[in-house]
Amino acid sequence: MARSGRDPEKRVKTGKKRSESSIRWLQRQLNDPYVKQAKADGYRSRAAYKLIELDERFGLIRGSKRVVDLGITPGGWAQVVRAKAPKAKVVGIDLLPTEPIEGVTIFEMDFMDDAAPAVLEEALDGPPDLVMSDMAANTVGHKQTDHLRTMALVEAGAWFATETLEKGGAFIAKVLAGGTDAELLTLLKKHFKTVKHAKPPASRKGSSEWYVVAQGFKGRD
Numbered sequence: 001m002a003r004s005g006r007d008p009e010k011r012v013k014t015g016k017k018r019s020e021s022s023i024r025w026l027q028r029q030l031n032d033p034y035v036k037q038a039k040a041d042g043y044r045s046r047a048a049y050k051l052i053e054l055d056e057r058f059g060l061i062r063g064s065k066r067v068v069d070l071g072i073t074p075g076g077w078a079q080v081v082r083a084k085a086p087k088a089k090v091v092g093i094d095l096l097p098t099e100p101i102e103g104v105t106i107f108e109m110d111f112m113d114d115a116a117p118a119v120l121e122e123a124l125d126g127p128p129d130l131v132m133s134d135m136a137a138n139t140v141g142h143k144q145t146d147h148l149r150t151m152a153l154v155e156a157g158a159w160f161a162t163e164t165l166e167k168g169g170a171f172i173a174k175v176l177a178g179g180t181d182a183e184l185l186t187l188l189k190k191h192f193k194t195v196k197h198a199k200p201p202a203s204r205k206g207s208s209e210w211y212v213v214a215q216g217f218k219g220r221d
Helices: 020-030 033-041 048-058 076-084 116-124 143-164 182-191
Strands: 066-070 089-094 104-108 130-133 170-175 192-198 210-217
Touching (some): 033 048, 048 170, 066 076, 066 116, 066 143, 089 116, 130 143, 143 170, 143 182, 143 210, 170 192, 182 192, 182 210
Parallel strands (some): 066 089, 066 130, 089 104, 130 170
Antiparallel strands (some): 192 210
């Protein structure tokens, strides 16, 4: 331990095959308190604390009966739901493989596949009261393109939520800097009593991510 009582900063041993960006990422991971806490608490990723912090602020999970996790990999959010609402039925989907989670039904498929919504609904045996999305498109390095691709996923998640949610339900999704696009914001405000943006403390300061939290689904006409 350092004299300050804090762990001394860990350095990454540089290898010939490591790029500067990978070295910076490893350095950040080794010295990230959320990464260390996730390992100690048994969560698969530091992202679990983003949901925990958002739940503490907005009360999203308690009392939930059926939950959809869009972009479930690696499973940290589903783990949080299982811990806070152990009786809830949780269904997740991701293009990437996800290690099994007790009490969670996981589909390895593209949410943008036309068949995906029906697969999720059938697995739930009833309307969800919480739809959560941590989906983000793979980046190509072009800021505007990356933004559009991710927001297309957010919009798809929002439409799914408005078409399936139980009255009074909630929708939470990761968006990028600048918040939710005007058209999508209009959709959410039409269908939910409250729509707010938040950046949980667990989101890295340099990250462009924010979260949109829509609560009090008004139901379908």
